[in-house]
Amino acid sequence: MFRRNYVAAAAPSIPNKPAIPYPVDTAAGPMLRYQKSLPRLPVPALSETLEKYLKSVRALTNEEEYAKTKAIVTEFQNPGGIGEELHKRLLEKANNPNVINWLEDWWNETAYYGYRxxxxxxxxxxxxxxxxxxxxxxxxxxxxxxTAALEFRRLVVEQQLEPEYAKKLPLCMASYKWMFxxxxxxxxxxxxxxxxxxxxxxxxxxxxxxxxxxxxxxxxxxxxxxxxxxxxxxxxxxxxxxxxxxxxxxxxxxxxxxxxxxxxxxxxxxxxxxxxxxxxxxxxxxxxxxxxxxxxxxxxxxxxxxxxxxxxxxxxxxxxxxxxxxxxxxxxxSSMDGTPTARLNDFVCDSIAKNKINHGSPNIRSNLPExxxxxxxxxxxxxxxxxxxxxxxxxxxxKHDLRVLAYQGYGKNGIKKLGFSPDAYVQMIIQLAYYKMYGVSRSTYESAQTRKFAHGRTEVCRSTSVDSVNWVKAMEDTKVPLEVKADLGRKAIQSHVKYMSEAVEGRGCDRHLFGLRMSLKPGEEKPAIFTDPTYIKSTHWFLSTSQLSSEYFDGYGWGEVVPDGYGIAYQINANVISFNVVSMHLNNQRMCHYLREAADEMKELFEHTQAKEGRVPAKL
Missing domain, CATH: 3.30.559.70 (Choline/Carnitine o-acyltransferase, domain 2)
Structure with a gap:
């Protein structure tokens, strides 16, 4: 059972005049002018998903566990087997012209409305x-x-709100109907x-x-x-x-x-x-x-x-x-992820701070009802x-504890100066902090939004990888040279960037596997891939993470999704990284300490090695 869905990461940009390759629906308002042209959520090739799944679980298993899981996956994808049949059923649903998004009804029911x-x-x-x-x-x-919220509502109701974009492509705006x-x-x-x-x-x-x-x-x-x-x-x-x-x-x-x-x-x-x-x-x-x-x-x-x-x-x-x-x-x-409401709240705060809204007359009408x-x-x-x-x-x-760490050593500007993706970099801060605290790497969920597709919501970016495990182990090993640590760190960050870029394209492994599982008919036996201890372990999200950022927010967050795990929401603002840590009293104060320590050590590592290479100044 899903404990909750996950707030979609990284608020999208809203450029003025993006070059859009989609036809415009002139009958719709600006907000929905691309809605009918949005592509459908894809169903990845079965072989692609299973390869990605195996690669991800390799970071969480020993040799014996991985060998068993690999054999189970091989059996699942045998020609004419159950995996092929489930994939066929899923494709039939996805290709149904009456189905806008093959995941939508299953996800809404399982993650939200059926959740008790x-x-x-x-x-x-x-x-x-x-x-x-x-x-x-x-x-x-x-x-x-x-007043500011009502102005945003007016833009939504009149469909005058500019769509959001990611890499110059419009995002689905359908969920805005559930806002007001x-x-x-x-x-x-x-x-x-x-x-x-x-x-x-x-x-x-x-x-x-x-x-x-x-x-x-x-x-x-x-x-x-x-x-x-x-x-x-x-x-x-x-x-x-x-x-x-x-x-x-x-x-x-x-x-x-x-x-x-x-x-x-x-x-x-x-x-x-x-x-x-x-x-x-x-x-x-x-x-x-x-x-x-x-x-x-x-x-x-x-x-x-x-x-x-x-x-x-x-x-x-x-x-x-x-x-x-x-x-x-x-x-x-339930019906709306975090990016639309982050935009609403950022609009509210920004409009007030910059006095961009019409507050109306200072006079108060005498006939207002009580x-x-x-x-x-x-x-x-x-x-x-x-x-x-x-x-x-x-x-x-x-039973819960919430702690906020406002790390002021550097933020988005400093991370970019080091030449890294801010989100992937902070994910590695979290990976290193967890390893420092527990001496092991465990399954980590980062929300990746799939709103470039019609009625898209989220996919999982699996943050724990073979590369991230190799790197955190090296970071805690005093015998490993700094240059080697830096190279492994760059590889871990790049690995995360690659997985995230595929996830936002609807090519993660988790939603596809979920769709295959939901394609089982009543009474059919659940395939071994879904009862395998490795699958269960890899979807037990010890770290449930997501990013949404605004210079107007002092906090953002939600709860953990498993009793022995953490919910870590974070903001990457210009000069501050904020972490909101929630757990069932798993010593959040110590986790915040390790997050700070990890951020410090990564800064020192990459400053030192890149300065030595002459690529950036010695200090941010």
Whole structure:
């Protein structure tokens, strides 16, 4: 079972006038003008996938284990065998003209909607913003965030948003439909998601002290100005008072089957169904927390999970503002990966910082309606459910530890000066840090986005390679000369670059193998390749990693995917590398120490050897 999907790595660029080889759909708006022309997600050749798989597991196995796995793979791809048959079935699905993306339905069901563990910790993710020096008052900051988010929404709704690009090719923009006015719904045996008409749903949900309020963002056909939004938010603070209500939002932190049952209890009483629909159909949620986090660890933890009460985790977008004016975001991951919401949040922060949005008139209209308080009807069964949800949430979160390392020795600029791909370089920092801590290299997942294909999401880039293992061992061996270490390091980094470049082309091994496994018919025996201990070990992601970067974020992250592993999200900004380390108390502080030590040692190594070769200055 998948614990969660993985936030797609490396936010795409948005050039002004890329040379696009695809025809333009003139009937669509700018945002979707290339959508019909996007290629379909390919199905790699079976031999290519199995060769890549064997090469990847060689780094994780001894001679005996590898020999057994190689024999199993050889049997799987025998002519006329089960591997060939499964590949044929997969090709039939991929070539079906009615199927946009052969992976989509299987992945959404297995990784998300059919997944029953809580979305909190295992699925949702966060961005923590840097401070707004001009808006330390929470109501003022919240209002500015709302105005900026509404401008981004306008671009999406009117389809005026410029598509994202990677290597001058447009990326799929289909997932943007799940950004605003969207909500996930608990359901057995599988959840689903709904969107609501943006033309008739121009209200936002505001949560304070576990109490829900609705603020209409349009009055008499005119969107509220930032001053008007701020005025309405201040009313919410006043109306919410200093007492807390029973935390209906805590129900959204529950196991999905439990939440399904609890929601039915809610719907059966009074006007709760109509009240829930107002939340579900809202543009987004604004959570006004009563805490004042200060450190990076504190604000990251508060954006990631908070106290589990003052939230509605099924909403696709939750903006969070704290009493000291700090702010951030929490995203529901099911229908939308991290690159679109990273773009949204970067746009929000950049627009505010550079005063690029129209805040409207400073005057406040006298006829604005009061924020609407949602007064839910609760009985003892629902109150018991809330108490259970709170207890389960507190227990789950207590099992986890989150630490942030803001490494300020150098960043993207310094890595490029050394002549390396920043992402591949940082992946090797993580590999070296893990080896320093455990004395062994283990399976590592890095998310690679496949949005160059229609409805594409992610593929796995397997970061642990034979080359990375050889390099980390050499780094910890005092007998190995620096020049040899540097050569092995360059080879490891280049190996990662090659795998990533193939993964974003849909030519990793993991999604193909997943598709083959899903092509089995009911009652068919699972082939040995999928029960092989090596396969199980190679997909047990001790390190689940991903990169998204913004100069406006002070934190970004999510949880681990296996109990004995780490979730390491990282940002590679101009002069800083930020690591967000989450695990079930696997000594994250020590992992942060080794990440810092690894980054220092790599800098020293490549500075020394390249300076000796006369290729770069001795110091960055």
């Amino acid at each position: 563990d809580p979305t909190v910790v295992y699925v949702s993710y966060f961005f923590a913003y840097k401070d707004d020096k001009l808006r330390k008052d929470p109501a003022a900051r919240a209002a500015a965030i709302v 006015n969207a909500c996930r719904y608990p359901n057995k045996p599988s959840d689903f998601e709904l969107t609501f008409d943006p033309a008739t749903n121009n209200h936002m949900t505001v949560i304070r002290n576990n109490k829900f309020f609705i603020i209409d963002l349009v009055k008499d056909g005119i969107q509220l100005s930032t001053s008007e939004i701020e005025s309405q938010i201040r009313k919410v603070y006043k109306l919410a008072g200093n007492t807390k209500d029973p935390a209906i939002g805590a129900l959204t932190t529950e196991n999905r089957d439990n939440w399904t049952d609890y929601r039915k209890l809610l719907l059966a009483i009074g006007s709760n169904e109509q009240l829930l629909k107002k939340i579900e159909s809202s543009v987004f949620a604004l959570c006004l927390d009563d805490t004042s986090p200060v450190t990076r660890d504190e604000i990251s933890h508060a954006c990631w999970v908070g106290d589990g009460r003052n939230r509605y985790f099924d909403k696709s977008l939750q903006f969070i503002v704290f009493d000291n004016g700090k702010a951030g975001f929490c995203g529901e991951h 924020p609407e308080r949602l007064n839910f009807t609760l009985n003892n069964d629902i109150l018991d459910a809330i108490a259970k949800a709170e207890s389960n949430f507190d227990s789950l979160v207590a």
